Amino acid sequence: MLNPEYSKSLLERFCSRLAAVERRSPLTVTTYRFELLRFLEFTGAGGFDIKTVSPDQIVIYLDKRRKEDGLDPRSTAKAVSCLRSFFRFAACEGLRQDNPAALLESPRQNLSLPETMDKETVEKFLGVINIDTRLGLRDRALFEMIYSSGLRISEAAGLNLRDIDFSEGIAKVKGKGSKERLVVFGSEASAWLKRYIDESRPVLIFGRGYKKAGSVTTTGNATGNATGNATGSPALFVGRRGKRLSRKGIWKNYSGYAALAGTGSRVHTLRHSFATELLKGGADLRTVQALLGHSNLATTQIYTHVDTSLLKENHRKYLPKMGMKGGKKA
Numbered sequence: 001m002l003n004p005e006y007s008k009s010l011l012e013r014f015c016s017r018l019a020a021v022e023r024r025s026p027l028t029v030t031t032y033r034f035e036l037l038r039f040l041e042f043t044g045a046g047g048f049d050i051k052t053v054s055p056d057q058i059v060i061y062l063d064k065r066r067k068e069d070g071l072d073p074r075s076t077a078k079a080v081s082c083l084r085s086f087f088r089f090a091a092c093e094g095l096r097q098d099n100p101a102a103l104l105e106s107p108r109q110n111l112s113l114p115e116t117m118d119k120e121t122v123e124k125f126l127g128v129i130n131i132d133t134r135l136g137l138r139d140r141a142l143f144e145m146i147y148s149s150g151l152r153i154s155e156a157a158g159l160n161l162r163d164i165d166f167s168e169g170i171a172k173v174k175g176k177g178s179k180e181r182l183v184v185f186g187s188e189a190s191a192w193l194k195r196y197i198d199e200s201r202p203v204l205i206f207g208r209g210y211k212k213a214g215s216v217t218t219t220g221n222a223t224g225n226a227t228g229n230a231t232g233s234p235a236l237f238v239g240r241r242g243k244r245l246s247r248k249g250i251w252k253n254y255s256g257y258a259a260l261a262g263t264g265s266r267v268h269t270l271r272h273s274f275a276t277e278l279l280k281g282g283a284d285l286r287t288v289q290a291l292l293g294h295s296n297l298a299t300t301q302i303y304t305h306v307d308t309s310l311l312k313e314n315h316r317k318y319l320p321k322m323g324m325k326g327g328k329k330a
Contacts, residue, residue, distance in 0.1 A: 077106040141196035148189035150274035159236040175293040205242040
C-alpha cells in the first residue's frame with residue numbers, strides 16, 4: 001500500500017497534470033480531486049493498492065458510491081472518466097503497466113431536455129431585481145449578459161473588464177478547457193453593463209468615498225480608477241468587498257431572484273433559453289454551437305429536441321382533434 005504522504009503527493013501531481021498538461025478546467029480539476037480522494041480512501045480502508053487494484057475492485061467502489069452517495073448515471077460517468085485519467089497518469093509514473101479502468105463502461109445516460117424559459121418569464125425574472133442598489137444593478141447587468149450571450153456561470157464569473165468591447169458588441173470569454181471564444185451581446189445587455197460599470201462597480205471596488213472620474217468608453221474600459229488597475233480588481237463582476245464574484249455567489253443570488261419570480265429555475269436555464277430562442281429564430285446549429293462554445297455538435301443538437309417538444313405542444317393545442325376518428329382515438 002502507498003503511505004499517506006505519498007498518496008497526497010501523487011494526488012497533487014495528478015491534479016497539476018490535469019491543469020497544466022491536459023488543460024482541464026478548474027471545475028474539472030476540483031471534481032477529479034474530490035473523486036480521487038474518495039477512491040484513495042476506499043483503497044486504504046479495503047487494504048487495496050493502486051499498483052495492483054483490479055477492474056472488479058473498481059466496480060465494487062463504484063457500486064458503493066452509487067448506494068451510499070446516490071450517484072446518478074451522469075456522476076458515475078464522471079467518476080469512471082476520473083479513474084481512467086488517473087490510471088493513465090499512474091502508468092506514466094511507473095506505478096503500473098495497465099489501466100484497470102480502461103474497460104469500464106460508462107453508464108448510459110437518459111436524454112434529459114434542458115429546462116428553458118420563454119421571453120416573458122425571463123423578463124419577469126429580470127424585473128424582480130432591485131436596480132436601485134449597487135448589488136442589484138450589478139446583478140441585472142450580470143444576468144442580462146448571461147442571457148444575451150448564453151454564458152456558463154464560470155464564464156461570466158471569469159470575465160474581466162478588458163474582455164468587453166462595447167464598440168463591436170462582443171466579449172472574450174474563457175470556456176471549458178480554458179478555450180477562448182468570442183460571444184456577442186445585445187443592446188439591452190450593453191446598456192445595463194455600461195450603467196453598472198459607471199455607477200456601481202467603482203464604488204464596490206474602491207468604497208463609498210470613490211469620486212467618479214469619467215464614464216464608460218466605447219471600447220469597454222472606464223476612465224479613472226474603474227479600469228481595474230493595480231489598485232483594483234480586473235474582474236468585471238465584483239462582490240460587495242470589491243473582489244471577483246464567485247460562481248457560488250452567482251448561483252446563490254440567482255436562486256433568490258428565481259424564488260421571488262416564481263420560476264424555480266437555475267442559472268443555466270438562461271443559457272438554455274438563449275440557445276432555444278436562437279434556433280426558434282432561424283439560427284443554424286453551427287452558429288449556435290460556436291456561440292455556446294460546444295466542442296461537439298451533438299451537444300448542441302439537444303436544443304432541437306426542445307424545439308420539437310414545443311412544436312408538439314402547439315400541435316396538440318391548436319389541432320386537438322388530429323389523430324382522432326369519430327371522436328375516438330385512431
